[in-house]
Amino acid sequence: MADREVDFLLIGGGIAAATCAQTLRAESATGSVLLVARELDPPYHRPPITKGYLGGTETKDDGLIELPDDVEVLTRTSVMALDVAARTATLSNRDVITYRNALLATGAMVRRLQIDGVHLDGIHYLRAHGNADSLIEDAEEVAQIVCVGGSYIGSESAATLTTLGKSVTVVLQEEQPMERAFGLQVGGWVRGVLEAHGIEVIGDAEVERFEGDGDRVARVVLAGGRELEAELVVAGVGVTPDVMLAKKAGLEIGERGGVRADAQLRAHGADGLWVAGDIAEYDSVVHGGAVIRVEHEEHAAAQGRTVARNMLGAGADHDEVPYFFSDLADWASFEYVGPALAWDDEVIEGDMAEGEFTVWYVAGGKVVAMLSAGGHGDIDRGKRLIVEGGAPPAND
Incomplete structure (x- = not known):
């Protein structure tokens, strides 16, 4: 028997759920909204964790996402079970919630290395404020980081x-940093930026094990035997969508590891249930119906807006072009729209040496993605060409 009923249940403490809550109220939704988050903090922006927050120029409060006063937020609370037929959710505090509409936005979990020495002190993963706090404290007394x-x-x-x-x-498996997403040319540019500021970049390398002095990491050993001094390690080897709750609920999991949804972000086979963020594997009208899954905060926010409007009856396909950005300290920055699932040509405008350039990713003569570095180019034009299937400007 349910302990309470809500009109909108938002499962997850990230920007997808927070933006959904904001949009519901902005679109004049009058029903009750409950956001349930296992995180210690209310929803906040995650990109600063590797940038301003890690660097000490931003505080936790700076990154908080402002929610309407009439949105109820439960932090440090997990949804333990989801009955999609009965439309109920069982919380870790044992409350059973009946919902009219629900958003599943459980995000992702960091992928952990499975090699010898991973349990040594001084090895850090970054996903949340708590991870960054531990890294900041640990880094104070060290000089050499891998x-x-x-x-x-x-x-x-x-x-x-x-x-x-x-x-x-x-240290990276690929030849160049960020190569998998943006190709060798942009990867080479990123490498150049890092190396110009004293960072050693070792590509085409495999970490074989960590070695320690006592309980603390001291060396990173690469395949082939090369040893790197390391008083501290930051492991950024990707994430996996957190679909544990979805699997337990019997939801369909797609080939890309996410929860399958249609073009409107409705979960397959579950009335009144929507998905957004890192776990959303959906039919993208922007990509000609291809099934995609996107891991980036900006697009999670866009999906949260679409879900809110569809909860209110809009019946609209999610048609925003995914957007990404990155800052390398104050040295360089870039924006990207896409993503390009595959491409056969790269058309470059501007000056890569100066850090002001545009890369058009092209497949079959049509733009499938665009990267803008240093403010060069027109991101909105890139979005239009992706949607329209247009040729890159150099081929106009």
């Missing part, structure tokens, strides 16, 4: 820690 992984977390953390006076080495 970042494992060359994507957003590894590259951004390396840049921020370098501004704090640390000597940093980045």
